[in-house]
Amino acid sequence: MNIRLARPPNAISAPRFAEDVARWVRRRFDVELDYSVESLAAVDALLEQMRAEHVQLDDRVGETLWCLGCYVGEVFVRNASAEWKDNELPEIARDTGTVWVRCGEAWINPIGKVVKRVALGEGEGLPAFYEAYVRS
Numbered sequence: 001m002n003i004r005l006a007r008p009p010n011a012i013s014a015p016r017f018a019e020d021v022a023r024w025v026r027r028r029f030d031v032e033l034d035y036s037v038e039s040l041a042a043v044d045a046l047l048e049q050m051r052a053e054h055v056q057l058d059d060r061v062g063e064t065l066w067c068l069g070c071y072v073g074e075v076f077v078r079n080a081s082a083e084w085k086d087n088e089l090p091e092i093a094r095d096t097g098t099v100w101v102r103c104g105e106a107w108i109n110p111i112g113k114v115v116k117r118v119a120l121g122e123g124e125g126l127p128a129f130y131e132a133y134v135r136s
Contacts, residue, residue, distance in 0.1 A: 003062035011084035011099050018074035021067035033071060035078045040126035043068055047117040047126075057119060065118060069111030072126060073101045076108060080134050106133050 006020070007013040022033040029046065033039045047068070055061055076082035082103035101108040113129055123129070 011086040014070045014084045017067045017070035044126040069114040072110035
């Protein structure tokens with residue numbers, strides 16, 4: 001995928017991507033994303049629907065997944081005292097070309113998680129993903 005984003009893919013822009021996708025989800029699906037931990041279940045349902053429908057992971061869908069990943073990250077920021085990072089990343093994150101969330105000592109890749117949920121149906125759902133990092 002070679003996605004084209006409306007603004008730079010960095011820590012400063014991540015909250016704006018989250019706002020954009022929350023607005024889009026409200027208009028398109030009549031689902032309110034309010035940045036609560038509970039709202040992750042609604043995002044998870046959208047991702048599962050995409051996976052079940054075998055949505056083609058093209059550039060347009062890639063942009064949507066990027067923004068949904070930013071929304072997931074912003075839930076961490078607003079509810080778990082986390083922060084967006086695109087510099088000072090740990091070794092594992094340096095060459096990923098994405099922004100990460102720092103939550104305590106944990107480094108979280110919410111964008112990667114969202115992509116994997118659609119592409120592979122991988123792992124636990126987003127609420128469990130959140131709880132795993134907040135509990136640690």
